[in-house]
Amino acid sequence: MSEINEKLVFDKPEIIIDRATHYCPGCHHGIAHRLVGELLDEMELGGNTLMTTSIGCSVFLYNYLNVDAVEAPHGRAPAVATGVKRARPDHFVFTYQGDGDLASIGMAEIMHAANRGEKISVVFVNNTVYGMTGGQMAPTTLIGQKTTTCPNGRCETTQGSPIRMTEIIASLGGVAYAARGSLDSVKNIRTAKKHLKKAFECQTNGTGFGFVELLSGCPTNWKMTPLQANERIQNDMIPYFPLGVFKDISEDGGIC
Amino acid sequence: MSRIVVQEDRCKGCLLCTTVCPVNIIVQSDRFNVSGYKVAEVPESDAEKCTGCASCALICPDVAIKVYRTPKTKGGK
Amino acid sequence: MTKQPERIFIKGNEAIARGALAARCKCFFGYPITPQNDIPEFMSTEIIKAGGDFVQAESEVAAANMLLGAAAAGIRSMTSSSSPGMSLKQEAISYMAGSEVPAVIVNVNRGGPGLGDIGPAQGDYYQSTRGGGHGDYRHFTLAPGNVQEAYDLTIRAFDIAFEHRTPVLILADAILGQMKEPITPWTPEKIDDEAGRDWAITGKTADREKRLIKSLFLAEGELAEQNKHLQAKYESWTKLTECEQFETEDADLIICAYGSIARIAKSTVRKFRKEGKKVGLFRPITLYPFPSAQLKALAEQDKRFLTIEHNLGQMVDDVRLAIRTVSDSDFFPIYPGNLPTPDELEEPILKCLEGK
Structure with missing residues (x-):
């Protein structure tokens, strides 16, 4: 009797391609991919989506999401997405970028796409390290964090402080929504999905630029187990990168 | 009764699922999958305890967990 | 049109x-x-x-x-x-x-x-x-x-x-x-605004596979294949070369120049022609693909060449490559920063014409 009534209550989103990812065990990219995929399915955006991928571990996102995509040079995804959106304004356009891509080499592109209020959505995965290239210092690397290019730990005096992107983005005129979530716990993952949904809605209802930062674990380059990595997000990252919504004008009826 | 199905060829043995299970029934098995990861499992003896909350599936970075729930029916067990 | x-x-x-x-x-x-x-x-x-x-x-x-x-x-x-x-x-x-x-x-x-x-x-x-x-x-x-x-x-x-x-x-x-x-x-009479319909990203529909515009080819052999494909494409363009030839038919000396400099050189050629000097102008319109075949055909008629550019000598490489089996080209540079008049080109052209 019970077997007949059994319902599948959690499964892979339709839009996620059924294949193993290249990510390391415990890497949070897979969670971020799934949240994006769930929303594209739930909001029925898949057939209308033009995705802009970036450079870094997530360069292969186009192998995992069953949507049309263009691959941008390192850091340039917001510019490429601007071109895509201006060319096909009726489509849903988003970028998916890591912290090296977005906050270092692509700082100009993200700032100006946001400031112009491009009707695009940006998924920003911050794991405080360059993953693909082997764990070098990123603009978001925490003070004292050891990487392959700051083996003694990031030094504030000579290497500057980790950049809080969401706060900067929230301060720009063209931005409709800016929030920071985290992928380290079930509760935070649920909230992160709400942030993403809000950002996506800012595009679908024409409000403006939506930005969501996702604090993520990189056990391999942090030289930790996945469980230790999740603890680090709680203990070290969230205190420096506070979670929450930093800007949301969607409630006020939007910008022109 | 609820249950989870771990797609073993996708599991990378990160064990994040084991940390979020409210009834603590997910453990690392002795089995290696084709990629050489020791996969997560719910031992047969604990299967009954699954609440179908889907926390494990939510935190799984590899979309390797399916969750099934059976709604309680009148006169059911 | x-x-x-x-x-x-x-x-x-x-x-x-x-x-x-x-x-x-x-x-x-x-x-x-x-x-x-x-x-x-x-x-x-x-x-x-x-x-x-x-x-x-x-x-x-x-x-x-x-x-x-x-x-x-x-x-x-x-x-x-x-x-x-x-x-x-x-x-x-x-x-x-x-x-x-x-x-x-x-x-x-x-x-x-x-x-x-x-x-x-x-x-x-x-x-x-x-x-x-x-x-x-x-x-x-x-x-x-x-x-x-x-x-x-x-x-x-x-x-x-x-x-x-x-x-x-x-x-x-x-x-x-x-x-x-x-x-x-x-x-133009006809423009196909949807010329990219077979490859562009337009949103994945149920009746086709997703499309991917990328330049990353990591799988074994994939990049080599892509480069081979690109090379074949570039080679196919050689039939699309274009150039302007002015008074080249009976010319002893061909001036090779493109863009604005070709125009200035053309004035000099006109002046020399009035004086009965056998000078012509070869002006590539497609710089890549370079009109090598047209240039070589001229070289085979036993003509001499002088390339004039508003730089220190770049296109002259392509001219020399085109005619290398039969001839060579002299070169006269106009240094960037200077703007030449047709008169200033007379001396180098005369020198070449007289065989230096």
């Missing part, structure tokens, strides 16, 4: 912009730099009136990457810049060549290296014909020699870009960009 009767008196830069609109360019991405500013200024209002879109980007890097995005979406799009800005665009141009998207890029060449000056020069010839960014690639390069041709070749550039899925560069210079001439504008 339907020739419209009107004549308009405009700058070369404006002719390029109007040519793009006649070719139904729908997106323009610009950034200020002299001497190309008339193009983004014109486009900022006119492309909007034509139902398109204009973005003043934060940099040439961004403008070129916006172009990559719009091109990937299969929409007729353009960017323009001038030498220092072109260096910055090379990243995206390499990606566009690698991922085979059609786009039109304009370089109104100015003096270099570095900031150089804002006057005319031809110092970007190598960059324009060798694939100016990283990796092995080429793109189509067209070099207009007057304002009408700037208009015409811009229209052609869009057709070539979409037919061959390649970036197409229009290489002008500060003289051509800033010079006013009367032209006859025209509009």
Whole structure:
């Protein structure tokens, strides 16, 4: 009797391609991919989506999401997405970028796409390290964090402080929504999905630029187990990168 | 009764699922999958305890967990 | 083509912009730099009136990457810049060549290296014909020699870009960009606005696989295959070469020059012809692919060659490569920073004509 009534209550989103990812065990990219995929399915955006991928571990996102995509040079995804959106304004356009891509080499592109209020959505995965290239210092690397290019730990005096992107983005005129979530716990993952949904809605209802930062674990380059990595997000990252919504004008009826 | 199905060829043995299970029934098995990861499992003896909350599936970075729930029916067990 | 009767008196830069609109360019991405500013200024209002879109980007890097995005979406799009800005665009141009998207890029060449000056020069010839960014690639390069041709070749550039899925560069210079001439504008009869329907990203539908515009090829053998494919494409362009030949038939000496310098040299050739001197002009219009066959045919007629460029000697390499089995070319440089008159070309041409 019970077997007949059994319902599948959690499964892979339709839009996620059924294949193993290249990510390391415990890497949070897979969670971020799934949240994006769930929303594209739930909001029925898949057939209308033009995705802009970036450079870094997530360069292969186009192998995992069953949507049309263009691959941008390192850091340039917001510019490429601007071109895509201006060319096909009726489509849903988003970028998916890591912290090296977005906050270092692509700082100009993200700032100006946001400031112009491009009707695009940006998924920003911050794991405080360059993953693909082997764990070098990123603009978001925490003070004292050891990487392959700051083996003694990031030094504030000579290497500057980790950049809080969401706060900067929230301060720009063209931005409709800016929030920071985290992928380290079930509760935070649920909230992160709400942030993403809000950002996506800012595009679908024409409000403006939506930005969501996702604090993520990189056990391999942090030289930790996945469980230790999740603890680090709680203990070290969230205190420096506070979670929450930093800007949301969607409630006020939007910008022109 | 609820249950989870771990797609073993996708599991990378990160064990994040084991940390979020409210009834603590997910453990690392002795089995290696084709990629050489020791996969997560719910031992047969604990299967009954699954609440179908889907926390494990939510935190799984590899979309390797399916969750099934059976709604309680009148006169059911 | 339907020739419209009107004549308009405009700058070369404006002719390029109007040519793009006649070719139904729908997106323009610009950034200020002299001497190309008339193009983004014109486009900022006119492309909007034509139902398109204009973005003043934060940099040439961004403008070129916006172009990559719009091109990937299969929409007729353009960017323009001038030498220092072109260096910055090379990243995206390499990606566009690698991922085979059609786009039109304009370089109104100015003096270099570095900031150089804002006057005319031809110092970007190598960059324009060798694939100016990283990796092995080429793109189509067209070099207009007057304002009408700037208009015409811009229209052609869009057709070539979409037919061959390649970036197409229009290489002008500060003289051509800033010079006013009367032209006859025209509009192509047929333009396929959805020419990218078979490959562009337009949103995945149930009846087709997802599409991916990319230049990353990691699987074993994949990149080699892609490079082989690109090479075959570039080789197929050799039949599309174009050049102007002026008084070459009975000439003893052929002046090889392109763009504005060819025009100045043409005045000198005209003057010498009146004096009975057997000089002709060979002007490549396609710089890549280079009209080597046409040039070689001249060399086989036992003619001598003098290449004149507004740089320290770049196109002369292509001239020599084209005729290497039968002849050679002398070279006369006009240093960027100077602007020659037809009179100043007389002496070097005479020297060559008299066999030095």
